[in-house]
Amino acid sequence: MNEIAEKLIPIVGDSGICHWDNLTSDWQERISRPNEIELCPKYIVYPNSVTELTEVMKCAFAHRWSVLPCGSGSKLGWGAVGKPTDLVVSTGRLNQIIDHAVGDLTVTAQAGTKFAHLQEILLKTGQFLPIEPVHDYDATLGGIVATADSGSLRHRYGGIRDMLLGISFVRSDGKIAKAGGRVVKNVAGYDLMKLFTGSYGTLGIITEVTFRLYPVQEGSGTVVLTGTTNAIASAAKTLLASALTPTAADLLSTGLVTKLSLGEGMGLMVRFQSLSESVQQQSSRLLEVGKELRLKGNFYSDSEDANLWKSLPKEIWEPHIPPEINCKMGVLPSTAVESLIYFDELTLGGGLAYIHAGSGLGKLRIDPEIITPEMIQYFRRYCQAQRGFLTLLEAPIALKNYEGVWGYSGKGANIMREIKMRFDPRKILSPERFVWDDKCGRTTKINKKNN
Incomplete structure (x- = not known):
């Protein structure tokens, strides 16, 4: 038996460590995507608790094993190719929602929690986390923070670092560290939240995160303008200088406009989410701007609105x-x-x-x-x-x-x-x-x- 397995099985058990040859095909694809096959790690480890994770890292630190942290592995292909890695450490089993303070609009969950699962629970209370990560069904909270993976909603709500209130992580030597807190006004300690956002697992393994939440809006609608580049540039400039309050505003290349069957030329896709009357008024105002600039304008609502914003990242x-x-x-x-x-x-x-x-x-x-x-x-x-x-x-x-x-x-x-x-x-x-x-x-x- 390999030395790594001999050392880690007593910590995580037989079910907590898996050899490369026994991995499912989707995991093999994810791990081999950023590396040549000969560079792939021999083992992937699944700690069942933070305590087990700390022991795994203490062992790795002592033996100088190289570690590639991940959640579900959906973004293991991101980042530089790197050196050969001894083992992948997944937080996939650290997936508990610890606290949802509905009145305070905050949620605390372990890093391996799937974003889609958390969002489903939050929506039942009329709240949501305004993030649109890549591979949203598989993406975990820790992986989203580690890759700073937000989406079009950042126009209204900001990026990951703007929503992250607190963080806990395991250092390379196996010690636990924390920063921030579980309430919006808590600013205790160093601002490690910003440091860890987009750090790609190079500073520590995230174990717990606290996010600020927002209420779900009553109405939602999207205006799409297409046409010449000069007119689209003028429309975008007018939008950003106006009193309109979109939640998302994206400029689309001509290829993407064609792919989404939205028209011809370059595109401007703008989403409004507020009271239904406000959505209608703001959308009408932007359509008027487009008409003045001789742009083709369309309005999407209900399921068409939702499907349009799902299709945008899907095409990429x-x-x-x-x-x-x-x-x-x-x-x-x-x-x-x-x-x-x-x-x-x-x-x-x-x-x-x-x-x-x-x-x-x-x-x-x-x-x-x-x-x-x-x-x-x-x-x-x-x-x-x-x-x-x-x-x-x-x-x-x-x-x-x-x-x-x-x-x-x-x-x-x-x-x-x-x-x-x-x-x-x-x-x-x-x-x-x-x-x-x-x-x-x-x-x-x-x-x-x-x-």
């Missing part, structure tokens, strides 16, 4: 064979339309992309057969010129190694390395998967050549 993230390239991007909101124009030119209208009009953050999907690594470099440099970024979330391993996943060129890498060393001095958590260890491929050379 639906599994495809062969795998396509999925990216997260960010630009200045004022340059969002220009960025989509550049993206359309690079992909000849065949790529799919949307950008949140208020924040400039977005997602895109590219067929690797219609775009070269050099084109990705051009688009990354374009985003960086707009004070933004382009991150390869899911892509062929060869492309990740060639181009680099993060492409970060700022001055914060040394600070991030120091923080990593404070939390994980032996570098056993998600080794070489985050910004400070990113291999930027040939991008640096090309930039120097062009500069």
